[in-house]
Amino acid sequence: MNTTTRRGRPRKGDARLSREAILTAALEVVDADGAAAVSMRTVGQRLGVDAKSLYHHIDGKEALLDAVAGHVLGGIDLPDLTGQPEEDLRAIAQSFRQATRAHPQAAALVLTRQLPSIAALAPVEAVLSVLRKAGASPEEAVHLLRSLLAVVVGSLLREAGAGPAFGVTDEAGIAHRRAELEQTGLPAVVECAPHLARCDHEAEFSFAVDLAVAATMQRLVTPRR
Amino acid sequence: MNTTTRRGRPRKGDARLSREAILTAALEVVDADGAAAVSMRTVGQRLGVDAKSLYHHIDGKEALLDAVAGHVLGGIDLPDLTGQPEEDLRAIAQSFRQATRAHPQAAALVLTRQLPSIAALAPVEAVLSVLRKAGASPEEAVHLLRSLLAVVVGSLLREAGAGPAFGVTDEAGIAHRRAELEQTGLPAVVECAPHLARCDHEAEFSFAVDLAVAATMQRLVTPRR
DNA sequence: ACCTGAACACCGTTCAAGT
């Protein structure tokens, strides 16, 4: 929680206002002070403009946050597909992670908002296309897409600091957390405490995605059951 | 968005205040009007008490929301384990889902808050214990636990109306969404539009969990790789 | 020990003006 309020000097010169400028300013606020710091007033201030002026370009705060989330998600840089399904699915998942890592403070926003459907269809098309070429029926492809998406969203949410974590990244905290876990007396938790206390988000993301992709391929090779 | 504000008549008789009573009142607000409707004032009102009184029992609004999330998660009813790992993992995942479905409006809260570590250790112990008995090393068990958790969290977040959905549950909306998807011109999206437009959350949850559990068992049978 | 009045520094949003 940042108690110091950064002002971010208003730009008096170009008081020109536009949807694009507002979006950028809002994202700057998120990057600097977190999503909770976004208010019509803080965003307006960053543009040297009254909060109420924003309403001429944006539908309100909720719409603004949706737009910011969509903007970040739009920054996803999809890989060139190789035709090797496992490799391609992994690469798409990684590109999703890169997009959220570009704005870590905005990640929870992206993962948590019901986006205006159309915003994120490029990666969806990519995944479905890979699955279809790998032999999935349209119905199966959709189920598999949703499973993969759940893994990606769940993993990134944990990395973003929302969602259950149990683990910590800084060496200082790990020992402390480990001790806590060992004091629970829960046998499996105690046994696993050293690994539970530590969380390497990149490694966990890759592990989970690899597992999901492997399961996907398995399902396609052994259809139905 | 509920424009009508429900008052919920204050209980003048037992103006006794306690952490437990506050928690219950807060959860009632969440269930009735959604998490966004929770404020120190609305919760106090429901107890017939001034908002400021809550501070004598609770650390502030954030702490209150954390406590509500922990309370819902604490309501998880773990299954008796059968010794059959696949079955047990699925049953634990389903019990997790049941806990959030008991308070649908609180689901996003539960999934999204960094919970005070200790709150949710019972299900963790259950999963780790199953994985260890199935032959996983402590390290492997933790990776697999995190993968499974990601699937569960990602799936439930979608069901809770946060997170990307693409699909809709009411028959009315499905046709509309399908038409939208078909107009995108993205070939795989168009091809899959009928299935993409519809989303049966229970079926999708089970599909994703089954897939993850299958992958987990596969990984345990074929160690390392 | 527990509750509240007064107070402070914030919110999002509307609308009738002003240019």
Add this chain to the structure above:
DNA sequence: ACCTGAACACCGTTCAAGT
């Protein structure tokens, strides 16, 4: 066409009182 002053109905939180 775009911006704002005045205004409204909210927030979370502190602190010095009151019982």
